[in-house]
Amino acid sequence: MKRRALLLGAGLASAALTGCRSEKSGEGPLREALRDLRDPRPRVRTSPRPPLRPIGDAQLLNRAAFGRSLQDLESLERLGKDAWLAEQLKAPTHDDDESLALRWRLNGLEVFRTPAYELRDTPQKMVLEQLSRSAILRATYSKWQLRERLCDFWANHLNIYARKVYSAPHRNNVSAELMYLLPTDLKTVVRANALGRVHDVIGASMKSSAMLGYLDQQVSDARHPNENYARELLELHTLGVDGGYSQRDVMEVARCLTGWTIEDRFLSGRKLTDGLSHRQTGAVYFDPHxxxxxxKVVLGEKIPAGGGESDATRVLEIVLKHPSAARFLSRKLVHYFYGDDAQAEALTAKVGETYTKTDGSIRAMVETLLKSPELEHAPPILKRPFDFTVSALRATNALTDGSQGVQEHLTRMGQPLYEWPMPDGYPEKTQAWTGSLLARWNFANALTSGGVAATQVDQEAASTLLAPLPAFSGKPEERLALALSSPEFQWR
Structure with missing residues (x-):
């Protein structure tokens, strides 16, 4: 409430300083400030939109963004595709350039402002609700759509099951809830590195308390190396199941990673008895004992004895320079942005060359992919429920707070966020999602008829963004629901 009052005060001050009307919108500054606090949708002009080119604007927005929106269509018209993409590739890791309303709503989510050891007093239902709300709001309203696409990609690639309960060895293996560690992971691993280097995002994940707790690394020691994280690091995060590693490599990587654990004692602000350092509860640290x-020998490369915590650094260097890493990670990016057909393998090789030349620059790999001529002839990809939901909100220029009203429909469609229990992330194959079509149609009908709580569509904007609408004599909301339920919209 104090923050809202402060922002409102800023709006009042602005009104006093700038006079009666705003040159930007023609509104009074006070009314404009109040509107901005209520509505996270970016301000766009209201003149008629140019028609979409079926191969071009719509294709790019379906792949590099979460579908079409008034803002992005205007940006594409003003900048052109190449300049729009170049701007998206320069996305910052912070939210300073987002709309005031979006920043205000995100700042109100306590899970991203509260330390993990204090967050444990927050009900689990609230933690999950706020984590999901953040993802929905960002994907729907962020001006940095490509960044949000990549955050979705990396969060799934480095999947963590929020409801996992992990053992805390320093507290006699008393169980602890993983979801309280997840907000920090999403912020410091996924969002901070989505457009950076593969080395950075995988390296940050290797020191994420949420990831280590999820895969039981905190109980791994010299006498009993736990192979869970070592196996997923090789199979799912870097090399792929056919990446050329052996069971022996898994065991050697597990040995390299012993000693990395989670501070689960309530020690914040107190000196530790083991003489290591000051740490907060939930922090990852290396215990040399x-x-x-x-x-050790990993993928044929010797790691000398006595390396201590640097063994983990050597593992990361070895696996990411292996040819399988370039191939596997490039293939996953191609599958996510392009799809899967006869051209996918050639495109994977092209993106893999960029990986090698740029030392794993995600930005460069995605640029290669999205600028490739193959993209204009890409096969259709069935939208997963999160993708479908966000693209529907954008296509109807909807005003939503991303709370339970939307999230309940995501659950019915089979994709409650951060609740996939296996480390491989939500399925990518079309067959995994064809059983959710009825739930999708129900969402489309509820959205366009006002049946989704705290969510309201813009009928006029939707008629433009979803043109051509089905030609029948039903109500406008029924025509919009049919458009959202159509194969043309379900696939991207």
Whole structure:
């Protein structure tokens, strides 16, 4: 409430300083400030939109963004495709350039402002609701659509099941809830590195308390190396199941990672008895007494004895320079942005070359992919429920707070966010989602008829963004629901 009053005060001050009307919108500054606080949708002009080119604007927005919106169509018309994409590739990691209303709504989510050890007093239902709300609001309203696409990609690639309960060895293996560690992971691993380097995002994940707790790394020590995280690091995060590693490599990586654990004692602000350092509860740290400091061999490369915590750094270097890493990670990006057909393998090789030349620059890999001529002839990809839901909100220029009204429909469609229990992330194959079509149609009908709580569509804007609408004599909301339920909209 104090923050809202402060922002309102800023609006009043602005009104006093700038006079009666705003040159930007023709509104009074006070009314404009109040509107901006209520409505996260970016301000766009209201003149008629140019028609969409079926191969061009719509294709690019379906792949590099979460579908078409008034803002992005205007940007494409003003900048052109190449300049729009170049701007998207320069997206910052912060939210300073987002709309005032979006920033205000995101700042109101306590899970991203409260330390993990204090967040444990918050009900689990609220934590999950706010995590999901953040993802929905950002994907729907952010001006940096490509960044949000990549956040969706990396959050699924480095999937963590929020409801996992992990054992806390320093507290006699008392269970602890993983979801309280997840907000920090999403902020410091996924969002901070979505357009950075593969080395950075995988490296940050290797020191994420949420990831280590999810895969039981906190109980791994020299006497009993736990292979869970080592296996998923090789199979799912870097090399792929056919990446050329052996069971012996898994065991050696597990030995390299022993000693990395989670501070689960309530020690914030107190000196530790083990003489290591000051740490907050939930922090990842290296305990040399639990580490296997002998010689190891990973993918044929020797790691000398006595390396200590640098063993983990060597593992990361070895696996990410392996040819399978370039191929596997490029293939996943191609599958996400392009799809899967006869051209996908050639495009994977092209993106893989960029990976090698740029030392794993995600920005460069995505640029290669999205600027490739193959994209204009890409096969259709069935939208997963999150993709479909957000693209529907954008296509109807909807005003929503992303709360339970939307989230309940996501659950019915089979994709409640951060609740996939397996480390491979939500399925990518079309067959996994064809059973959710009825739930999708129900969402389309509820959205366009005012049946989604705290969500309202813009009928006029939707008629433009979804043109051509079905030609029948039904009510406008029924025509919009049919458009959202059509194969043309279900696939991107």
């Amino acid at each position: 639990r580490h296997d400091d002998g010689e």
